Amino acid sequence: xxxxxxxxxxxxxxxxxxxxxxxxxxxxxxxxxxxxxxxxxxxxxxxxxxxxxxxxxxxxxxxxxxxxxxxxxxxxxxxxxxxxxxxxxxxxxxxxxxxxxxxxxxxxxxxxxxxxxxxxxxxxxxxxxxxxxxxxxxxxxxxxxxxxxxxxxxxxxxxxxxxxxxxxxxxxxxxxxxxxxxxxxxxxxxxxxxxxxxxxxxxxxxxxxxxxxxxxxxxxxxxxxxxxxxxxxxxxxxxxxxxxxxxxxxxxxxxxxxxxxxxxxxxxxxxxxxxxxxxxxxxxxxxxxxxxxxxxxxxxxxxxxxxxxxxxxxxxxxxxxxxxxxxxxxxxxxxxxxxxxxxxxxxxxxxxxxxxxxxxxxxxxxxxxxxxxxxxxxxxxxxxxxxxxxxxxxxxxxxxxxxxxxxxxxxxxxxxxxxxxxxxxxxxxxxxxxxxxxxxxxxxxxxxxxxxxxxxxxxxxxxxxxxxxxxxxxxxxxxxxxxxxxxxxxxxxxxxxxxxxxxxxxxxxxxxxxxxxxxxxxxxxxxxxxxxxxxxxxxxxxxxxxxxxxxxxxxxxxxxx
Numbered sequence: 197x198x199x200x201x202x203x204x205x206x207x208x209x210x211x212x213x214x215x216x217x218x219x220x221x222x223x224x225x226x227x228x229x230x231x232x233x234x235x236x237x238x239x240x241x242x243x244x245x246x247x248x249x250x251x252x253x254x255x256x257x258x259x260x261x262x263x264x265x266x267x268x269x270x271x272x273x274x275x276x277x278x279x280x281x282x283x284x285x286x287x288x289x290x291x292x293x294x295x296x297x298x299x300x301x302x303x304x305x306x307x308x309x310x311x312x313x314x315x316x317x318x319x320x321x322x323x324x325x326x327x328x329x330x331x332x333x334x335x336x337x338x339x340x341x342x343x344x345x346x347x348x349x350x351x352x353x354x355x356x357x358x359x360x361x362x363x364x365x366x367x368x369x370x371x372x373x374x375x376x377x378x379x380x381x382x383x384x385x386x387x388x389x390x391x392x393x394x395x396x397x398x399x400x401x402x403x404x405x406x407x408x409x410x411x412x413x414x415x416x417x418x419x420x421x422x423x424x425x426x427x428x429x430x431x432x433x434x435x436x437x438x439x440x441x442x443x444x445x446x447x448x449x450x451x452x453x454x455x456x457x458x459x460x461x462x463x464x465x466x467x468x469x470x471x472x473x474x475x476x477x478x479x480x481x482x483x484x485x486x487x488x489x490x491x492x493x494x495x496x497x498x499x500x501x502x503x504x505x506x507x508x509x510x511x512x513x514x515x516x517x518x519x520x521x522x523x524x525x526x527x528x529x530x531x532x533x534x535x536x537x538x539x540x541x542x543x544x545x546x547x548x549x550x551x552x553x554x555x556x557x558x559x560x561x562x563x564x565x566x567x568x569x570x571x572x573x574x575x576x577x578x579x580x581x582x583x584x585x586x587x588x589x590x591x592x593x594x595x596x597x598x599x600x601x602x603x604x605x606x607x608x609x610x611x612x613x614x615x616x617x618x619x620x621x622x623x624x625x626x627x628x629x630x631x632x633x634x635x636x637x638x639x640x641x642x643x644x645x646x647x648x649x650x651x652x653x654x655x656x657x658x659x660x661x662x663x664x665x666x667x668x669x670x671x672x673x674x675x676x677x678x679x680x681x682x683x684x685x686x687x688x689x690x691x692x693x694x695x696x697x698x699x700x701x702x703x704x705x706x707x708x709x710x711x712x713x714x715x716x717x718x719x720x721x722x723x724x725x726x727x728x729x730x731x732x733x734x735x736x737x738x739x740x741x742x743x744x745x746x747x748x749x750x751x752x753x754x755x756x757x
Contacts (some may be wrong), residue, residue, distance in 0.1 A: 205265055205267055207599075213603075214602070216608060223238055230408075237338040240341040249292070252284045279368060279606075279743065286438050289418040294349070294352065294617050299346075299353065300360050300364055302367065307368070311379060316551065325388055336400035340405070343412055356700070358424060359426045359696055359699055367536070369410055372410060379533060393425070397564070399405075422546075427653055427702075434703075440704040448682050450706060454648040455648060459681075472485065485635075486566050489566050490631065491567055493564055493565075501570075513579070523545075524588055526552045527555065528554045528555050530556050537693050540558065542583060555582075568632060568685075576618050589602070601744075609746070616711075618636060622636055641683055643712075646684050653671040653698075665682065669718060673699060713746045725756075735757055742757075
């Protein structure tokens with residue numbers, strides 16, 4: 197870690213941490229646009245994990261000192277200090293519980309991060325491609341470090357879930373090209389002729405690393421974890437919920453809130469469904485829309501349609517409900533590489549905006565895309581959702597800190613804003629017909645069901661008496677999948693992928709609704725404080741310019757704006 201003097205303020209400590217963290221994690225450096233990161237990959241081994249933990253411990257000591265320095269009590273320094281302390285404390289708790297020794301997932305693991313970073317690695321010049329060669333050659337060692345961590349987890353009887361393990365093994369085979377061209381071979385296909393031999397050789401080495409990990413996972417890891425629970429229990433769940441939500445939650449209250457939202461949304465969905473297919477229930481109406489509703493044909497056609505949807509939203513919202521810098525106005529629609537999870541996602545811009553923010557649509561082999569399922573999702577992933585928040589943080593990073601704008605992101609803050617953004621577009625009249633509005637309510641219902649099943653199955657809670665689904669029984673993953681499938685307009689493979697995700701990322705999926713609740717409460721408190729003088733556009737921009745915060749801190753800060 198770079199030297200931080202005894203007179204450093206919290207924001208200086210935070211930015212020194214970012215510099216040191218990027219040195220350990222060049223994947224994060226790549227997303228920030230740090231050129232020195234492009235050739236390298238992190239050390240995912242137990243030693244690499246401990247190096248990050250030691251950096252956290254040193255930084256917390258430096259933060260103690262920084263909070264005593266004159267000037268540390270300004271709003272800017274105070275917000276940064278509370279975020280840095282909360283984030284590092286939560287991350288250290290996860291490390292010390294040795295969660296990194298059983299990090300198996302269908303969406304979020306070292307192997308997923310390693311693959312996805314190539315989609316953010318520059319490839320504009322021959323020099324860029326030379327860096328790609330070096331990074332590809334680093335893949336086998338990075339995967340071996342990850343395997344070593346999982347092997348130590350087996351020794352210590354710290355097991356990843358059998359269901360995520362089985363899914364992950366299949367993903368590794370897909371990425372390696374088991375049924376076609378491998379991810380790395382496909383990635384280098386557009387490289388320059390001058391580096392053709394080196395690129396092909398390095399891509400082959402990277403794919404061989406995937407095959408080696410796949411074989412070990414299949415032959416050693418999967419048999420070892422067979423019979424282990426997929427759920428994590430209350431203690432582990434609380435730890436992970438803190439990591440993803442930035443606060444210690446009352447899990448039983450959150451579970452009850454999920455049910456209250458379920459009942460509210462179900463009533464609204466029935467009203468909209470009746471407009472589409474009189475007498476039909478919500479999911480009957482959604483099934484009708486799958487066949488007879490508006491849709492887009494073709495992968496490239498849907499990419500262009502989503503791009504236009506975001507461009508139109510920017511034109512309509514800028515100057516009315518937001519004030520956007522020119523570089524924040526640019527966002528790209530992309531099709532996600534094959535072999536990942538089913539959920540769409542967003543990647544933020546580089547720090548200098550040379551790489552813009554991007555939304556990614558996994559097509560899962562489909563070529564026909566119902567419109568009702570896409571509109572509010574792209575308000576969530578793109579504009580005014582993830583893109584406006586993450587890009588605005590990046591835009592104002594100089595007046596915050598790099599940490600607040602990037603590394604210190606709290607999942608529930610970002611996902612809560614994105615879900616608030618969907619609701620905002622409904623409030624502003626951007627969902628004018630029953631088809632789009634039922635799609636929005638279906639997406640909201642999915643997030644309410646996430647709260648119910650994620651907490652319910654991991655804590656094995658009882659299903660309440662007023663539930664239309666198996667009242668009095670206790671949640672299991674099988675019941676959760678059945679319930680989720682019964683209350684979603686999405687196909688079976690999406691539902692399966694979602695449940696596997698919840699099992700391997702406990703506490704993350706609840707942050708959408710709990711985060712939205714925090715944003716709405718902060719807005720309502722600010723509105724009450726200002727009365728008729730409340731300016732929604734000014735509040736939006738102030739809220740999006742304060743950087744990341746955990747949920748309790750978020751409500752506190754939003755209420756003051």
